[in-house]
Amino acid sequence: MKEKKWIDxxxxxxxxxxxxxKNLFETYSIKGYAPISINHLDxxxxxxxxxxxxxxxxxxxxxxxxxxxxAKQDSARTVASELIEVETMAHLLSVSxxxxxxxxxxxxxxxxxxxxxxFPVKKSSSHGKILHRKDKKNSMKKFAHRxxx
Numbered sequence: 085m086k087e088k089k090w091i092d093x094x095x096x097x098x099x100x101x102x103x104x105x106k107n108l109f110e111t112y113s114i115k116g117y118a119p120i121s122i123n124h125l126d127x128x129x130x131x132x133x134x135x136x137x138x139x140x141x142x143x144x145x146x147x148x149x150x151x152x153x154x155a156k157q158d159s160a161r162t163v164a165s166e167l168i169e170v171e172t173m174a175h176l177l178s179v180s181x182x183x184x185x186x187x188x189x190x191x192x193x194x195x196x197x198x199x200x201x202x203f204p205v206k207k208s209s210s211h212g213k214i215l216h217r218k219d220k221k222n223s224m225k226k227f228a229h230r231x232x233x
Contacts, residue, residue, distance in 0.1 A: 087139055087140060089102075089104075089128070090102040090128050093130035093132065093133060093135065095130060095133055095135035096130060096132055096133040096135065098130060098131075098132040098133070101130045101131045101132045102128050102129070102130055102131075102136070103128065103129060103130075103131055104126065104127070104128050105126060105127060105128070105129050105136075106126040107123075107124060107125075107126065108124075108125040108126060108127065108138075109121065109122070109123050109125070110122050110125055110146070112146075112150060114150070114154070117153070117154055117157050118157060120149065120150055120153045120154075122145065122146055122149050122150075124145070125138055125142040125145065125146070126138070126139050126141070126142055127139050127142055144190075147190055147191040148189055148190070148191065150191060151188065151189070151190070151191035151194075151195075154194070155194070155195050155196050155197055155202065156197060158194070158196045158205070159196040159197045159198065162196045162205060164198075166205055166206055166207070167196065167198070167203040167204070167205060167206065168203065168204050168205070168206045169203065170184050170185065170202075170203070170204060173193070173204045184204065185202075188202060188204060193205075
């Protein structure tokens with residue numbers, strides 16, 4: 085997808101003030117986490133008001149880095165019972181394991197590191213309620229299956 089090159093500022097309306105800036109540095113402060121610093125960003129910014137936006141590539145880099153840093157910080161405070169295997173998560177969401185890893189990379193599913201392995205977190209994902217319902221159904225099916233034997 086080709087990025088649109090802005091000439092006029094969409095925020096303040098100044099004519100011809102949008103300039104491409106590269107190799108930017110940003111620090112994100114997220115409640116409950118240590119500050120997360122991200123390098124090598126680029127985007128288009130207004131020389132008059134300073135407003136602007138990052139490129140699609142930079143937005144993806146930000147989402148991925150923030151998710152990864154949050155996962156590293158959460159690893160120390162997440163209980164093992166809150167984790168779920170990637171294969172189980174894929175089954176519950178009716179997607180492939182590859183898609184689960186992709187969703188973790190995109191920051192759509194929260195995860196933590198255990199050693200060098202990544203594990204999704206059960207109920208804190210954006211699909212938490214769905215997972216909880218499906219997990220309940222599956223456990224009820226297992227229970228019903230055991231009681232008929």
